[in-house]
Amino acid sequence: MQGKLTILGSGTSQGVPVIGCDCRVCSSSDKRDKRTRTSVLIHINGENHVIDTGPDFRTQMLRENIQSLKSVIFTHEHKDHIAGLDDIRPFNFKEKRSMNVYASDRVREALLREYHYIFADKKYPGVPNVNLSIIENEKFEIDTGIEIEPIEVLHYKLPVFGFRIGDITYITDAKTISEEEKEKIKGSNILIINALRREPHMSHFNLDEALAFIHEVNPNHAYLTHISHLFGTHTEIEKELPSHVHMAYDGLSLDFKY
Ligand SMILES: [Zn+2]
């Protein structure tokens, strides 16, 4: 069966352009240099699912004209990945169903703090309606027969989930990946992986680390995401990449098999 993954956002936590910045990248007129916060849409089996709901979730849903959403799968609890959760309400109202949310136990605790009103015993009318499932580092189903395999990576010291669905793997906010987890990625046709910038960073792959990782797990095609304005423009970086590696950009769609 064929699924489609759409890059909703490809920018790091501040997005690109950065507020108040007049650098070459932030002033670029290339649409691909307008990067909202990192997230992807998975269209599979006739339903839409998102990985993360960052601060740009609402504008991403409007931009891609998303009419229906079945679930939200969280990678980790940093604000650039969870800040948009309140905006699932239009889907709750329109579709008259609760949103399936998949998160690790640690992410669940963060959601309870940040969105206490969603999980209150006595709910204020109109708050988001969430059906929360706890995921661990083992395969889970988001629809009948549709399996997702988590891949646990380290973001400095914080465990973050990447996800493999069929022959596509999506990993954001990684700095270290164990040999055991790398095995789960091998054989992917497409790998989407974070690459913040050229200079090293404490909690994110830089370009060299991302390229070395791509070389090691050897997908047919790879796309870089979670991009900082310090990296360069889309066109500049694209020229330097090996022929099977590309920059992701907001709105890019990729077909995959499952
Ligand atoms: Zn800038």
Ligand SMILES: [Zn+2]
């Ligand atoms: Zn993060």
Ligand SMILES: [Zn+2]
């Ligand atoms: Zn992030």
